[in-house]
Amino acid sequence: MPDHIKLILFHAFIGFLLSLAFVGGLLYLNIANLWHLVTHTAEGPIALIMLVVFCTITFGSAQIGFRIMMMVEENDDDESKGGKRDAIPVLDAIAIPIPVKADDRRA
Structure with a gap:
């Protein structure tokens, strides 16, 4: 397997472990009453799987990045410090008043 694929898979797995720890902490601390929702509703296991999957996507992407x-x-070339910028011409802005017709009505 190529090295870059191994790198991505390894750090995606680290993101998966981080997501398991995060979701476990959410459930253990019962934040937003998640423990009750997951354990006492019929859709709880699906919600738990979705929470782990989406957190894995988030933490895995952050870990890979x-x-x-x-x-x-x-x-090897220590002398090069990058490209040089060309001088950018600075345009002097001159304020010119523009007359605007306005009604003197108030709403």
Whole structure:
């Protein structure tokens, strides 16, 4: 399996574990009375599965994005500091009054 696929799957799994911990904390602390809703309604298991899946998508995406942004490339060319900007011409704004007809009516 290619290295980048392994990287994505590994960090997606970490996001899944984070989501399980988050949902477990939500249920344990009974935030918004979720424990009662999940255990005492017929749709509770479906809601629990959906909560885990959507939290997995959220935390997995954040974990993958964090890992990719933390990757560092080694550059052999230490002299290059990036491109140079061209001088951008600054336009001087001149305020010109424009007469506007207005009725003197008040509502």
